[in-house]
Amino acid sequence: MFDFPKNLEIGYQLSRLMDGWVDWVVINFDPLFRAINAGVLALLVPLEKFLMGEPLSYGWPQWLSMPWWLVIGVTVYIAWRTAGRNIAILTTVLFLLLAILGLFDFAMQTLAITFTATLIAIAIGLPIGIFGAKSDKMDAISRPILDAMQTMPSFVYLVPAIMLFGLGKTPAVMATVIYAIPPLIRLTNLGIRQVDKEVVEAAIAFGSTSRQLLTKVQLPMAKPTIMAGINQCIMMALAMVVICSMIGAKGLGIEVMNGIARLEVGRGFLGGLGIVMMAIMIDRITQSVGKSRESKVT
Amino acid sequence: MAVESAPDIRISVRNLWKLFGNNDKALLQEDWVKTASKAEIQEKTGHVIAMREVSFEVAVGKVFVVMGLSGSGKSTLVRALNRLVEPSDGIIEIDGEDILQYDNEQIIAFRRKKIGMVFQHYGLLPHKNVIDNVAYGLEVQGMEQLERHKIASEILDKVGLSSWEYSYPYQLSGGMQQRVGIARALALDPEIMLMDEPFSGLDPLIRREMQDELITLQAQVQKTIVFITHDLDEALKLGDHIAIMRDGAIIQQGTAEEIVTKPADGYVKEFVRDISKTKVLKVGSIMKKPKATIQESQSPAEALQIMKSEGLDYTFVVAETGELLGALNLAQVESAVEKGFETSNRAINKSCPRVLKYTLIDDVIPLVAKQNTPVAVVNDHGILLGEIEQSSVLSSIASS
Numbered sequence: 001m002f003d004f005p006k007n008l009e010i011g012y013q014l015s016r017l018m019d020g021w022v023d024w025v026v027i028n029f030d031p032l033f034r035a036i037n038a039g040v041l042a043l044l045v046p047l048e049k050f051l052m053g054e055p056l057s058y059g060w061p062q063w064l065s066m067p068w069w070l071v072i073g074v075t076v077y078i079a080w081r082t083a084g085r086n087i088a089i090l091t092t093v094l095f096l097l098l099a100i101l102g103l104f105d106f107a108m109q110t111l112a113i114t115f116t117a118t119l120i121a122i123a124i125g126l127p128i129g130i131f132g133a134k135s136d137k138m139d140a141i142s143r144p145i146l147d148a149m150q151t152m153p154s155f156v157y158l159v160p161a162i163m164l165f166g167l168g169k170t171p172a173v174m175a176t177v178i179y180a181i182p183p184l185i186r187l188t189n190l191g192i193r194q195v196d197k198e199v200v201e202a203a204i205a206f207g208s209t210s211r212q213l214l215t216k217v218q219l220p221m222a223k224p225t226i227m228a229g230i231n232q233c234i235m236m237a238l239a240m241v242v243i244c245s246m247i248g249a250k251g252l253g254i255e256v257m258n259g260i261a262r263l264e265v266g267r268g269f270l271g272g273l274g275i276v277m278m279a280i281m282i283d284r285i286t287q288s289v290g291k292s293r294e295s296k297v298t
Numbered sequence: 299m300a301v302e303s304a305p306d307i308r309i310s311v312r313n314l315w316k317l318f319g320n321n322d323k324a325l326l327q328e329d330w331v332k333t334a335s336k337a338e339i340q341e342k343t344g345h346v347i348a349m350r351e352v353s354f355e356v357a358v359g360k361v362f363v364v365m366g367l368s369g370s371g372k373s374t375l376v377r378a379l380n381r382l383v384e385p386s387d388g389i390i391e392i393d394g395e396d397i398l399q400y401d402n403e404q405i406i407a408f409r410r411k412k413i414g415m416v417f418q419h420y421g422l423l424p425h426k427n428v429i430d431n432v433a434y435g436l437e438v439q440g441m442e443q444l445e446r447h448k449i450a451s452e453i454l455d456k457v458g459l460s461s462w463e464y465s466y467p468y469q470l471s472g473g474m475q476q477r478v479g480i481a482r483a484l485a486l487d488p489e490i491m492l493m494d495e496p497f498s499g500l501d502p503l504i505r506r507e508m509q510d511e512l513i514t515l516q517a518q519v520q521k522t523i524v525f526i527t528h529d530l531d532e533a534l535k536l537g538d539h540i541a542i543m544r545d546g547a548i549i550q551q552g553t554a555e556e557i558v559t560k561p562a563d564g565y566v567k568e569f570v571r572d573i574s575k576t577k578v579l580k581v582g583s584i585m586k587k588p589k590a591t592i593q594e595s596q597s598p599a600e601a602l603q604i605m606k607s608e609g610l611d612y613t614f615v616v617a618e619t620g621e622l623l624g625a626l627n628l629a630q631v632e633s634a635v636e637k638g639f640e641t642s643n644r645a646i647n648k649s650c651p652r653v654l655k656y657t658l659i660d661d662v663i664p665l666v667a668k669q670n671t672p673v674a675v676v677n678d679h680g681i682l683l684g685e686i687e688q689s690s691v692l693s694s695i696a697s698s
Contacts, residue, residue: 196419196421198417198419198420199421199422199423199424201415201417202415202421202482203423204382205382205413205414205415206409206410206434206435206438206482207406207407207409207410207438209438212438216423216434216438220423221423221424223425
């Protein structure tokens, strides 16, 4: 009477069904996932080596990669040009701190994964966001999916990611993409929809094709919002690296995991601090890229 | 459907309907919709009616003003003319072609060549500077930058913004931004300009200035203009022809004079109530025929006799063609008779004041006020048509 009328059988069957789907995908689409794996690694591995100052591949000269001081120099230069002197000084200090604490190589591994995931997220998310802004139907369909992606605990898709791609960097990157892409899609969509209706009307009235409308009016005007989306995307990707280190991604997350596993609180804390410092640097720099545009436009 | 248009008609709109909603075309097949009220349609179908059987014609080089309050459908109407809004039913013929039959490519070509548009909030591209904004319509056509900047810079010169080419819109005042908007439309050298409440967002002083400038500009460029406004004064000032819209339908169209003197219904009457008639009425509408005129060949003695018999102390002298030569007063005639002149025209005052028949009454008030004799009204060829007196001008002011 006071028990909820539950049917364990339905839940069981449903979960079995999904197991079946995943198995089926793993078996039948293996070549596809191998190809994706190879593609991601082709992007990620050289980037990682490049940032860590190692030869890009066996037998390649080392001078093709960046020594640590050049990485710092280039980053500080970018910070100085986009965000001004204060952020450049902050970047220098944080970077030197990372190096002194012995976290520089870990930080570069994390940066490589974050960059790769962000690039893939932009390549996928930007077109989806644009399409969502142009079509209300697409918007209505994508909204609940994005909600699910944002609220679904990431551990849930880490496992199938391992089944599909095997342990290592690729499932980490793909899981990061899934976790980090929703804000980019949402903000791209929002940015384009927010473009002043009269400006869009004007562009059409003067004979723009829909492609011209997008490239000459909507995207430039939505740029600050899209940049905010990319910023959010990078931040979320950074936050994901600790979790991804559980499935074989290297980087600062490994330090955190090791610290937890060995009950070395200080070590874990330092790793976490490294992530925070990275986050501050990247956030300030990417934010100012969006802002410098914005102040010019409004 | 090819319907013959008179050659000097540029825009011909017939039976245009617009219902906002997903099922507009099918709904218009149902008879009850055609006569139902706006509220009834909305309640029964969820559709909002924005245009109801709108028909009008605009001749080449004329300014057609559509006047209405918000929600009257005037913005929808102007957007239908370049198909920013797709009408539900009807015909829009521009130079004899029904633009509603155009496919996507044709409509883009049409917008690029034939029709320019000016927006209420200017609609400028905030990330482009002034010259690139003006050249935008040329840019999307694929014109080279050097060439399009040359054209844009000429147009900017015309609207008085030549030193602002490389400023951004946010650096400009509202009036200047709207000049950029007008320049952008002119850069395409279109035959038709659509202006959607272009001056509504401006201060009253700037607004008047812009209206005057538009009149000057229009005299130079002679475009066919469809001008939307909610301001009756603006409509009367700018429009060769005025249409008044309410709830999607045109309830009256005609010249400014017709609208003010013969309002079609109570709604229009209420609108024009505060309009001073002297600002709309032309001299021709209050002039009277002179009781008598003197032919130049008649002798002073004959003139004196005519004036005495009609009880006039002031009259006009005309040539055989009817052309006004001058005026005579009683004293002049009497002295001419004494001097023994053979014809009257030796005695006349050739510089007597005269006004053209389509001058606004408002503009002749100062002249008439200081003149204690009647003022002659003539047409473009100097032919005497009639006269106006202080009393008739006063009564036209009093009746408004």
